[in-house]
Amino acid sequence: MTKLIRTVLEWRNCKHQIAKENNYLGFVPTMGALHDGHFSLINKSLTENEFTVVSIFINPVQFNNSEDYNNYPKIFDEDFSKLKAKKVDFLFYPDFKEIYPDNYSYSITENNFSKILCGKSRSGHFEGVLTVVLKLINIVKPKNVYFGEKDYQQYQLIKNMVESFFIETNVNACPTIREHDGLAMSSRNLRLNTEQRKLAPEFFKLLSSNKTLTQIKKELTEFGFVVDYIEDIENRRFGAVILGNVRLIDNVKK
Numbered sequence: 001m002t003k004l005i006r007t008v009l010e011w012r013n014c015k016h017q018i019a020k021e022n023n024y025l026g027f028v029p030t031m032g033a034l035h036d037g038h039f040s041l042i043n044k045s046l047t048e049n050e051f052t053v054v055s056i057f058i059n060p061v062q063f064n065n066s067e068d069y070n071n072y073p074k075i076f077d078e079d080f081s082k083l084k085a086k087k088v089d090f091l092f093y094p095d096f097k098e099i100y101p102d103n104y105s106y107s108i109t110e111n112n113f114s115k116i117l118c119g120k121s122r123s124g125h126f127e128g129v130l131t132v133v134l135k136l137i138n139i140v141k142p143k144n145v146y147f148g149e150k151d152y153q154q155y156q157l158i159k160n161m162v163e164s165f166f167i168e169t170n171v172n173a174c175p176t177i178r179e180h181d182g183l184a185m186s187s188r189n190l191r192l193n194t195e196q197r198k199l200a201p202e203f204f205k206l207l208s209s210n211k212t213l214t215q216i217k218k219e220l221t222e223f224g225f226v227v228d229y230i231e232d233i234e235n236r237r238f239g240a241v242i243l244g245n246v247r248l249i250d251n252v253k254k
Contacts (some may be wrong), residue, residue: 004091035187114126224244
């Protein structure tokens with residue numbers, strides 16, 4: 001039976017009980033609207049740890065667009081049913097005041113990698129991401145935490161943050177899970193209309209092609225995508241586009 005936890009104090013009381021046995025604790029932070037990509041992380045945690053905690057918290061401070069935040073899918077009852085079916089041990093489901101009792105007076109800033117790619121066009125986004133993840137890790141205190149490679153820039157920033165602040169948590173990356181047509185699974189995909197959903201796989205198809213960055217941008221634009229960036233960094237190609245009013249991100253190894 002999945003135990004629903006709403007407050008930090010409630011979690012600390014639960015953690016005190018299971019910590020007595022010195023068990024491994026796995027953690028998967030999410031914003032809900034759970035899909036198979038999330039469950040690939042959850043399954044890995046369930047396999048590698050005695051206990052697994054999943055959090056659902058739609059973090060308003062990481063949205064640079066209020067419309068995007070307001071339209072983010074909110075299907076808690078369905079999510080909770082899925083977690084119970086998976087026999088996840090704990091669901092941490094706090095509200096804003098529980099996570100930000102200081103009303104977001106303090107934040108975490110990274111000065112290099114967070115300023116390019118998504119960070120370049122989404123002011124304050126990664127400050128919000130890093131701050132909430134640091135808070136959640138400090139609350140849960142897991143042995144292992146899991147992130148998908150679809151948000152590879154986010155994963156790398158979190159991994160580096162954990163190392164920089166000497167936090168005793170292992171940050172684990174899990175492969176991107178894709179739909180049958182190649183589109184990276186994302187909660188935002190629920191907001192694509194029928195025609196947009198048919199077109200969306202062209203993003204991954206072009207991103208993973210051998211075409212030049214200029215050719216990829218040109219063809220995506222011709223398809224009707226608004227291109228934020230297509231860039232090669234080290235051995236990985238990163239991309240972000242907007243289709244309708246939905247932002248899609250992806251990356252592939254080169």
